[in-house]
Amino acid sequence: MSALAKNYNRRKISFKRGKGSFLYSTNGKKYLDFVQGIAVNSLGHANPYLTKMMNKQAKKVWHVSNAFLIPEGEKLARRLKQKTFADYVIFQNSGAEATEVAVKVARRYFYSKGKPEKNRILCIKNSFHGRTLAAIFASGSKKMTEGFGPKVPGFDHFDFADHKGLEKAITKKTAAIMCETAMGESGIKVIPDWCLKGLRKLCNKKKILLILDEVQCGVGRSGKFFAFEHAKIKPDIVPIAKGIGGGFPIGAVLMNKKVAPAMTAGSHGSTFGGNPLAMSVGNAVMDQMFKKGFLQNVQKLSKYFINELNLIKEDYPDIIKEVRGIGLLIGLQLFEDQSNFIKKLELNKLLTIRAGENVVRILPPLNVKKQEIDLAVNIIRKVCKNYN
Numbered sequence: 001m002s003a004l005a006k007n008y009n010r011r012k013i014s015f016k017r018g019k020g021s022f023l024y025s026t027n028g029k030k031y032l033d034f035v036q037g038i039a040v041n042s043l044g045h046a047n048p049y050l051t052k053m054m055n056k057q058a059k060k061v062w063h064v065s066n067a068f069l070i071p072e073g074e075k076l077a078r079r080l081k082q083k084t085f086a087d088y089v090i091f092q093n094s095g096a097e098a099t100e101v102a103v104k105v106a107r108r109y110f111y112s113k114g115k116p117e118k119n120r121i122l123c124i125k126n127s128f129h130g131r132t133l134a135a136i137f138a139s140g141s142k143k144m145t146e147g148f149g150p151k152v153p154g155f156d157h158f159d160f161a162d163h164k165g166l167e168k169a170i171t172k173k174t175a176a177i178m179c180e181t182a183m184g185e186s187g188i189k190v191i192p193d194w195c196l197k198g199l200r201k202l203c204n205k206k207k208i209l210l211i212l213d214e215v216q217c218g219v220g221r222s223g224k225f226f227a228f229e230h231a232k233i234k235p236d237i238v239p240i241a242k243g244i245g246g247g248f249p250i251g252a253v254l255m256n257k258k259v260a261p262a263m264t265a266g267s268h269g270s271t272f273g274g275n276p277l278a279m280s281v282g283n284a285v286m287d288q289m290f291k292k293g294f295l296q297n298v299q300k301l302s303k304y305f306i307n308e309l310n311l312i313k314e315d316y317p318d319i320i321k322e323v324r325g326i327g328l329l330i331g332l333q334l335f336e337d338q339s340n341f342i343k344k345l346e347l348n349k350l351l352t353i354r355a356g357e358n359v360v361r362i363l364p365p366l367n368v369k370k371q372e373i374d375l376a377v378n379i380i381r382k383v384c385k386n387y388n
Ligand SMILES: *Cc1c(COP(=O)(O)O)cnc(C)c1O
Pocket: 093, 094, 095, 096, 097, 099, 128, 129, 130, 131, 180, 184, 185, 213, 214, 215, 216, 217, 241, 242
């Protein structure tokens, strides 16, 4: 009997090792892993370079405290500043923490401007920002908040793609709009570039902040370092996590220089956030991701993969409703519940994971090989052929 609580619905499968895009189960089977810890292992399993850099740091110093200077963190923050919209960074350990800090920064900004009443955050209904108390009430999902009252105040909601509803929901108390640039858990729903541009304009007009949660779609997953770069806009605050650690728990909040000064000494802290071991791994991920041609290759592979999936959809229009996504954040929306389809893919040694709206979520590592995509395409086609 497991002593682990039952809050997960785990598949009855475990692994003894991984290498790149593959996982080897304890019962001797080899799987193509297109879950990758849910968009976390951006460079695949047991990446030799990440392993080397982590071991190198492990022999020196793992953890000190944010009471001291941490050169590895200084370096990672500086690189994030050089490569993105950001001027300042706060490191955390997870996505939920990062989104909460994003909310804290937005509120603190208006507080520092003498407008503490501007403290409400406007989010998309049934979105996903993590599982802490504030994050579940930010998500506005009935399922995630059930039994966890009292409700954490300060969050308002509008429906995805409801532009009029969005404008209406902005009040004098609104501090920021927070949404995922491409919604992951809720079903791989990408906010189109023209909407992101509109969102930025709307925030400027209403003098409120734009928080884009890139915990899942960020850090190369979209084929650019951030998904919003495709729309050529700049948000004010961006929480990231998943991909930046390549499997090591790291979260961060990136901010522009307008809002960052609100976070004065003592205003926020974290015991583990930004420790030398985590920061060395984060730097190693950056080393790989900013190699010449890396992100362009993600775009190229994405185009190829999505095209192949659309060919399957044409052949099986009764099974696949839509192929959607950005970069290597890809969703196959089915007409019916996807559980059986995912099970069949697994029986054929391809691991995928569910998302909202009957979507089979496909998340290869960003350094996936074309032959591995071909392998996945063949398995998906085979499962479609033998479905029903
Ligand atoms: C995964 C995720 C989170 C939460 O991250 P945790 O590390 O699980 O706390 C927040 N926002 C988005 C968009 C996510 O995909």
